Amino acid sequence: MSHPRLGFIGIGLMGDPMTRRLLVAGFDVTVWNRSADKTAGVAAAGARVAGSLGELVAGVDMILMCLANTAVVEAVVFGEDGVAAHAHHGQRLVDLSSSDPEATRRFAARLVADHGVPWVDAPVSGGVAGAEAGELAIMCGGAHQDVEAVRPLLDPLAARVTHMGPVGSGQVTKVCNQMIVGCQAAVIAETVALAEASGVDAHRLSEALAGGFADSKPFRILTPRMAASDFTSPPWHLRTLLKDLDLAVAQSGRVTSATPMSALAAQLMRTHAARGHGEADPATLVEAYR
Numbered sequence: 223m224s225h226p227r228l229g230f231i232g233i234g235l236m237g238d239p240m241t242r243r244l245l246v247a248g249f250d251v252t253v254w255n256r257s258a259d260k261t262a263g264v265a266a267a268g269a270r271v272a273g274s275l276g277e278l279v280a281g282v283d284m285i286l287m288c289l290a291n292t293a294v295v296e297a298v299v300f301g302e303d304g305v306a307a308h309a310h311h312g313q314r315l316v317d318l319s320s321s322d323p324e325a326t327r328r329f330a331a332r333l334v335a336d337h338g339v340p341w342v343d344a345p346v347s348g349g350v351a352g353a354e355a356g357e358l359a360i361m362c363g364g365a366h367q368d369v370e371a372v373r374p375l376l377d378p379l380a381a382r383v384t385h386m387g388p389v390g391s392g393q394v395t396k397v398c399n400q401m402i403v404g405c406q407a408a409v410i411a412e413t414v415a416l417a418e419a420s421g422v423d424a425h426r427l428s429e430a431l432a433g434g435f436a437d438s439k440p441f442r443i444l445t446p447r448m449a450a451s452d453f454t455s456p457p458w459h460l461r462t463l464l465k466d467l468d469l470a471v472a473q474s475g476r477v478t479s480a481t482p483m484s485a486l487a488a489q490l491m492r493t494h495a496a497r498g499h500g501e502a503d504p505a506t507l508v509e510a511y512r
Contacts, residue, residue: 225249228375229282231275231298231305232319233260235458236346237288239353240318240379242267247378254278279308284375288318288346291465292325299329311338316372318360320345320400320462322469323393324476326363330389340368341389344376345396349443350457357381361399363391397473400466401484406440407463407504408487414448415511424449447505456503463504464491 225248230241233255241264244251252270254277255261261271272278275298279285285305289295295317299305305315315333317326321343330341342364352358360380362369369385376383386395417424428445431437447453467488474481491507499506 226283226375227281228252229254229278229285231278231286232288233264234288235350236353238264239350240288241269243356243378244375245269249375252278252282275304276308279305283313284372285313285315286318287315292321295319295321296325296329299333306333306337309333309337309339313339314342314368314372315339316342316344318344318346320396320466321393323390323397323473326393327390340365342368342372343389343392345392347396347399353379361386361392361395363387363389363393394473397466397470400463401470401481403440404463404467404487405483406438407444407507408490410441410444411448411507411511414445414508444505447503448508453503453506458504459500460491460495460502460504460506461500464488464495467491
């Protein structure tokens with residue numbers, strides 16, 4: 223059985239390595255990005271570059287997107303000459319972005335009603351390193367038959383693909399993931415600053431707490447960077463984490479489920495972003511405490 227032809231929209235920090243993984247797995251991939259210069263690397267790796275969204279959609283069986291936020295997803299899909307203007311029966315759309323769950327449900331209902339194209343929300347966790355290694359955790363929302371249909375193209379990207387329920391369920395699960403990550407980032411900054419102020423070598427925290435209850439991937443990534451004040455080449459951005467925490471707070475309002483810790487972490491990050499650190503590594507949060 224031949225691979226479906228794939229279109230990948232959004233060649234950023236995550237989209238670039240995911241596209242490369244799909245190419246290595248033998249998929250035919252056409253790409254499009256708002257900033258065309260970012261497609262040069264994947265083009266050299268074998269991807270075709272479409273001149274427009276219409277050109278991309280017309281030539282593929284499955285459409286994948288990895289975009290910055292909900293507003294960009296809406297613009298790319300439903301904007302003038304966007305995906306929806308060219309989508310047709312037989313295609314499926316897979317949204318790997320981290321977006322608002324309620325908006326995702328609205329977008330999916332509109333796309334299937336108007337164009338007969340099912341939507342699978344499939345946000346990812348694991349960062350750039352996970353994308354490069356094909357070890358992402360992917361949490362999916364959508365009808366069973368649609369998730370199963372797209373699973374073969376998610377497998378090269380992931381250590382684990384979990385179907386969480388109907389459309390929007392993947393986005394809710396990603397919100398839960400980011401609540402844990404965001405609150406950890408905030409308290410890790412407090413921890414490093416407290417150790418330093420108390421005369422303890424914060425560089426040794428990772429070693430001392432390895433394997434204990436405080437150990438985690440965010441702890442192992444952030445603590446050494448905070449201790450060393452190494453904020454170069456950020457593997458992620460504070461603005462992205464803040465966006466996801468804001469999604470958590472918004473979702474909590476819809477379902478009347480309190481999120482006081484996530485809300486506080488969001489406000490701490492918003493203050494830091496307002497001081498010019500939105501594009502910086504979340505590890506810079508430690509500077510707010512020093």
